[in-house]
Amino acid sequence: MQRLFKITVNGKEYDVAVQELTSGASLMPNYIGTPVSSATSQVASAPKPAAPAVAQAGSGDHCAQMGGVVAGIFVKEGQSVNEGEKILELEAMKMKVPVIATASGKVSRILVAVGDAVTAGQPLLTIS
Amino acid sequence: MAIKPELLETLRQKRDKIINHVSPEKLEAMHAKGRLSARERINVLFDEGTFQEIGLHATHHAVHFGMEGRELPADGVITGSGYVGSTQVAAFCQDYSVLAGTLGKMQARKITRIMRYAIKTGIPVIAFKDSGGARIQEGVDALSGYGDVFYANVLLSGVVPQIAIILGPCAGGAAYSPALMDFVIMTRKNAHMFLTGPEVIKAVTGRTTTMAEIGGAEMHASVSGNAHFLAEDDQHAIAIAKNLLGYLPPNNTEDPPHNLAMPIDNQPDPDMDGLIPATPSEPLDMMAVIRRLVDNGEILEVHGNFARNVIVGFARMSGVVVGIVANQPMHMAGALDIDASDKVARFIRTCNVFNIPLVTLVDVPGFLPGIEQERGGIIRHGAKMLHAFASCTSPKITVILRKSYGGSYLAMCSQELGADMVFAWPTAEIAVMGAEAAVNILYRKELEKAEDRAATAKEFTQKYRDEFASPYEAAANFYISDVIEPSETRSTVSLALRKLLSKRELRPSKKHGNMPL
Numbered sequence: 290m291q292r293l294f295k296i297t298v299n300g301k302e303y304d305v306a307v308q309e310l311t312s313g314a315s316l317m318p319n320y321i322g323t324p325v326s327s328a329t330s331q332v333a334s335a336p337k338p339a340a341p342a343v344a345q346a347g348s349g350d351h352c353a354q355m356g357g358v359v360a361g362i363f364v365k366e367g368q369s370v371n372e373g374e375k376i377l378e379l380e381a382m383k384m385k386v387p388v389i390a391t392a393s394g395k396v397s398r399i400l401v402a403v404g405d406a407v408t409a410g411q412p413l414l415t416i417s
Numbered sequence: 418m419a420i421k422p423e424l425l426e427t428l429r430q431k432r433d434k435i436i437n438h439v440s441p442e443k444l445e446a447m448h449a450k451g452r453l454s455a456r457e458r459i460n461v462l463f464d465e466g467t468f469q470e471i472g473l474h475a476t477h478h479a480v481h482f483g484m485e486g487r488e489l490p491a492d493g494v495i496t497g498s499g500y501v502g503s504t505q506v507a508a509f510c511q512d513y514s515v516l517a518g519t520l521g522k523m524q525a526r527k528i529t530r531i532m533r534y535a536i537k538t539g540i541p542v543i544a545f546k547d548s549g550g551a552r553i554q555e556g557v558d559a560l561s562g563y564g565d566v567f568y569a570n571v572l573l574s575g576v577v578p579q580i581a582i583i584l585g586p587c588a589g590g591a592a593y594s595p596a597l598m599d600f601v602i603m604t605r606k607n608a609h610m611f612l613t614g615p616e617v618i619k620a621v622t623g624r625t626t627t628m629a630e631i632g633g634a635e636m637h638a639s640v641s642g643n644a645h646f647l648a649e650d651d652q653h654a655i656a657i658a659k660n661l662l663g664y665l666p667p668n669n670t671e672d673p674p675h676n677l678a679m680p681i682d683n684q685p686d687p688d689m690d691g692l693i694p695a696t697p698s699e700p701l702d703m704m705a706v707i708r709r710l711v712d713n714g715e716i717l718e719v720h721g722n723f724a725r726n727v728i729v730g731f732a733r734m735s736g737v738v739v740g741i742v743a744n745q746p747m748h749m750a751g752a753l754d755i756d757a758s759d760k761v762a763r764f765i766r767t768c769n770v771f772n773i774p775l776v777t778l779v780d781v782p783g784f785l786p787g788i789e790q791e792r793g794g795i796i797r798h799g800a801k802m803l804h805a806f807a808s809c810t811s812p813k814i815t816v817i818l819r820k821s822y823g824g825s826y827l828a829m830c831s832q833e834l835g836a837d838m839v840f841a842w843p844t845a846e847i848a849v850m851g852a853e854a855a856v857n858i859l860y861r862k863e864l865e866k867a868e869d870r871a872a873t874a875k876e877f878t879q880k881y882r883d884e885f886a887s888p889y890e891a892a893a894n895f896y897i898s899d900v901i902e903p904s905e906t907r908s909t910v911s912l913a914l915r916k917l918l919s920k921r922e923l924r925p926s927k928k929h930g931n932m933p934l
Binding site for chain 1: 697698699700746747748749750751752782783785786787789851853
């Protein structure tokens, strides 16, 4: 019985195939992933990172509304910002797309740099 | 000979028992949660003394599972009609304090009865939903009852406005009734709407979830789009419904409540110029533009938290009720995507059935490129916008403020899609595609030969932009009615709207068009 898992380590996603070796388990399973030589080395098929890893957004995270390139960052880590302030700017579809602070607080971390390509939903910075 | 006093006494006792069945302690507990009793909801909605109830004494006939002889006041739903200002409105209000407001055959009969009254008299229906779902004790009768309500919802659809106010649970099949209505209002803390709850989802899929995640008001108002309005509490929800009624006609044969006594504003508004960013890549705040265009800066935004890259809502322009459809470049550059297409298409059709003129404000960079969009069916979703605009026979006025490219030019109600008037600002860029992309195709050979490709491309791009990405190319080809100054927008659109109120457009008769869904 082979089971497939998707695990995330340090923000990177891996597809993992796990072979269950209990009684009755066939030693010649139906390979779903890359075939390997023996059942015992089947524990993890060569982990390969999936598409650019996108960490789960937590509270205070400000995420990209849409895919684009980071065109400007207007705050520094540790800086206090007010709700409604423009904190970052993306460029997408030849338009500047502002990222606005949804709450007042301190910028606890900035996860991107100017020039980075980002995908929709990707956390850009955190305000706590 | 007068009527025997005991007969009157019996009636009074019966009425009192049904109407005042909620104990003061329970009432207090409800109020603490921002909830009103069913009777209070009816009283808040209607002008005092105008509500006439039908079926106060109606009751269930179930006998199984301990139901025999069980008294359920009004069978858990208050039905009737009354006045909201000068408009007669029909309402039904599920009463959660009666067996959790569950629906059985009699409750369904009461609901469909008042809905039939609404269609006969041509008046809006307001549905207060607060129910644990089907009354399981009544078995298939309860199921049949839901079917009767859905059928009535569909019968009324497009004839009289139907507004659902969700104030508590509305789960399982029950959720389809509000989904069949024109507008859904949900209260932030108490309303839930889902087909299968967290327990079933856990049992079937193994995934743990919460009520808020799958059925909360905030989720439905911002993610699923099932709710059009998010209310803070019961009072606020009823206030939103009343506000909405102020823009809607009582039925599809009448005009919306225009205020034609109001003079047409013919004054220029120079402050509009200040809202336009200096460069085309800076986003324009469309909401600020709308507030300058409409009477008193008032717009009742529909789906305000959902697909914020577009804005739809009701307003008045020099007294004429309009449905505003606009891109919002401050969010996702104002690009059109799947959710935005659904939001706009739905709104256009709502306006069309109720004879509400449309004012479309365009600043759109295009349809959003993306794998998820294509795989999610942006073609059929975007086609809903085309279908809705093209089949809409209400007056349609389009103002192109800045960008208007390619398919999105057409999807935002261009002349070809049936706009009666198209105005463009001098900042309008109307073209088949963006200058950079066009240059790459049109001048491919020249660019390949060029010594400094970047500089040559820039030169061609500027040339293309000057010649083609302006309103004058489109104006010269008579695809727009006129180029206007931004300060003239309110006066120009107000005047054109007033003139278009007599518009009549006949289409070939058919059962209905086959809108892509």
